[in-house]
Amino acid sequence: MTNATPTAPPADTGLSAAAGKVAELAAEHAAAADSDDRLSATVAEALVSAGFARHLVGPRWGGSAAAPGAVRDLARALSVVGAGCMSAAWCAGVLAAVGRMCSHLPEEGQAELWGDGPDVPLAGSLAPSGTVDTVPGGWRLSGTWDFASGVDHAQWTMVGGLVRGPEGPPALRHFVLPRRDYRVLDTWRNVGLRGTGSNSVVLDDVFVPAHRSFEHRTVLAGDPAPSAPRLHRVPLKLINGLFFVAPGIGAVEGALGAWTRWTASRVEINGVRTGSRPGVRLTLARAAAALDAARLIVDHAAAEADEAEPTPALTLRVTRDYSTAVDLLLDSVNGLMRMSGARGQALSHPVQRVWRDVHCMAGHAALQPDVNADGWAKHALGEE
Known part of the structure; x- marks a missing residue:
């Protein structure tokens, strides 16, 4: 060391x-x-x-x-x-x-x-799971934690668990463990984002010392220490959605390019070029515009995370915008998929893989439209 x-x-x-x-x-x-x-x-x-x-x-x-x-x-x-x-x-x-x-x-x-x-190389399973027992010097953990993306290649993995304090409800803590302390179960069989290898982690009465744990509330609020980098002091929700929606922007961009090149060479069974159909042209224009709009929204949110004063109002607006960007990406890739016909549904076709991946991305907890819209709307309406 x-x-x-x-x-x-x-x-x-x-x-x-x-x-x-x-x-x-x-x-x-x-x-x-x-x-x-x-x-x-x-x-x-x-x-x-x-x-x-x-x-x-x-x-x-x-x-x-x-x-x-x-x-x-x-x-x-x-x-x-x-x-x-x-x-x-x-x-x-x-x-x-x-x-x-x-x-x-x-x-x-x-x-x-x-x-x-x-x-x-790190992996993590954030949702609380398993059992956590407080012992002198730290905690002992047992159980199974799901959805640890990239865990097969990680040297350390972070898991979440609820810990009871002297008073009040149990609080979420995160625990960081070296590879020798856990087993990886090959459980990931998903409709999309298959390559993430989001397998499960198993712990069997593993001791985690106090210096390898931290409270979730400190991450939510940000590190208050003035000496900490700015990105460690801002609230988690100011940037959390970006980790998941930004990959989707690139994926839809790749799918749009592949679909456009493919469609330019396609011919209908009646001999007419597919690209000459008004509906196909409309789909292309709408998909490209939706992608551009999503990119602009995320670029703006990223710039504000870098430079703007991290107020509660900003955090609520940015989380709202991440969900909006997801909706735009869904609109884009859904249009492409619909106009791809049966050939576009083949497992060898790149558009269907992106279609599956983007829909799975949209289900992530950080990107839920109702929750993120509700938080911003309450603030806008003066209800909090």
């Missing part, structure tokens, strides 16, 4: 440039990831090497969280990778998101995680 020393934030993390190379590699392996229910080790390693794992880690450990425009860089990089393989981009977002969350560990825990460098 080495001692980290503070370093100046980099002016350019290089993530955007590296993302293009990863996207090419991920695209080559996308069909295999979809059929194998996990990323290849080659793609998983490329995500870490590109800088996704370190991107939201603090500069004292060699990470890029304090870099100017770090959120915009991440959003664009996730979109670039998503154009090649949405599952790969999803796992890239998880690497960054869990790295930011683990930055709320006590000092000793951060040193154990990143003392030898910030490029540590």
